[in-house]
Every structure is written in structure tokens, then in C-alpha cells.
Amino acid sequence: MVQEHLAGSSLFPVAVEVKGSAQRPKVVVLLDGDSGVKIDDCAKVSRWLGERLEELNLFGNAYTLEVSSPGVDFPLTQPRQYPQHIGRTLNVTLTEGETVTGRLESVNHDGIVVLETRKEKGKKATTQPRDLLFSQINQAQVQVSFK
Structure with missing residues (x-):
């Protein structure tokens, strides 16, 4: 209804x-x-x-x-929710269990692009865009920043 x-x-x-x-x-x-x-x-x-x-x-x-309205602790459940969060940090749990944390860069009809920072032991942290399909996303949570 x-x-x-x-x-x-x-x-x-x-x-x-x-x-x-x-x-x-x-x-x-x-x-x-x-x-x-x-x-x-x-x-x-x-x-x-x-x-x-x-x-x-x-x-x-x-x-x-x-x-x-859903509070900040409520996960994003629909593709239509993502565009208003461009520029914010997301904590995304993928269907196979991996967690990806990064800044939401863009949204398209198939998924999202997050700017993920990875730190490997003994190396400098690198920042790379990562494409995630909506079908891969189990849950996405906006991370609240008090800066």
C-alpha cells in the first residue's frame, strides 16, 4: 500500500x-x-x-x-538509497563474507564504486577504486563521522 x-x-x-x-x-x-x-x-x-x-x-x-526515516544505524537496502551518500564512507559486507570499507565515489545501475584504502604489511597504504555489483552486496552501512 x-x-x-x-x-x-x-x-x-x-x-x-x-x-x-x-x-x-x-x-x-x-x-x-x-x-x-x-x-x-x-x-x-x-x-x-x-x-x-x-x-x-x-x-x-x-x-x-x-x-x-531510517536512523544512521539502519543499513542501505535499496540501490536508490546510495546516491545521497556519495562522498561518505561505507562499510560493505559482500555475499561471500568479505568486508570492504571505502568512500562511496559513484553509483550506476549495476552497482557502486568505492575508493578503498588497503594497507599491506611492510608497504605504504594504497587507495584504489573498487567496483561492487549490487548483487554482490549483502549489507552496506554508512559510517558516521564526527569530524
Whole structure:
């Protein structure tokens, strides 16, 4: 429902979950946007979704509805999330288990390019671009910098 409602807009859902008990379910919707998410965006979607859930009477009982943006600890889950993080450091776990850390340089339709710094024993650190396909990425996390 949320995905259809937001079709064509700069906002998109990255997670929709129903948590809690059958007596008191909690609907959690996390939104992201091509240019970020404003609190007003969350409020509008929350009002729309709340009205829609009431119309459909999906839960029968009382429920809690939470619409927000993903926090910094939430991994990037969709290719559409990457462009807004160009220039930031990512910690990327690949499907075969390897972890790659580097600055996100670019995004294309197949994947991303990170500028990875490698330090080999007894040698100077080298920085090289590394192409990663979205199909290779198990999880990507933006690293928070307080500099």
C-alpha cells in the first residue's frame, strides 16, 4: 500500500513491519527519499496510512502506527538509497563474507564504486577504486563521522 501511494514521488519505503502482539500490533514504516526525508513527509504518510488502515479495518483492535526515516544505524537496502551518500564512507559486507570499507565515489545501475584504502604489511597504504555489483552486496552501512 505504501509503495503504491508513494509511486512517482521522491519518497520510498525501505522497511514495513508489523510487530508486537495480536492484541496490540505496531505497524512500523521506514521511509527514505532521493533527497532525504522531512518530518512533514513522515506526518503526511502517517495520516494517509492511518486513515487507510482504519477504512480497511485490518487490525480490528487498537494498534500503533510509527512512520519515520531510517536512523544512521539502519543499513542501505535499496540501490536508490546510495546516491545521497556519495562522498561518505561505507562499510560493505559482500555475499561471500568479505568486508570492504571505502568512500562511496559513484553509483550506476549495476552497482557502486568505492575508493578503498588497503594497507599491506611492510608497504605504504594504497587507495584504489573498487567496483561492487549490487548483487554482490549483502549489507552496506554508512559510517558516521564526527569530524
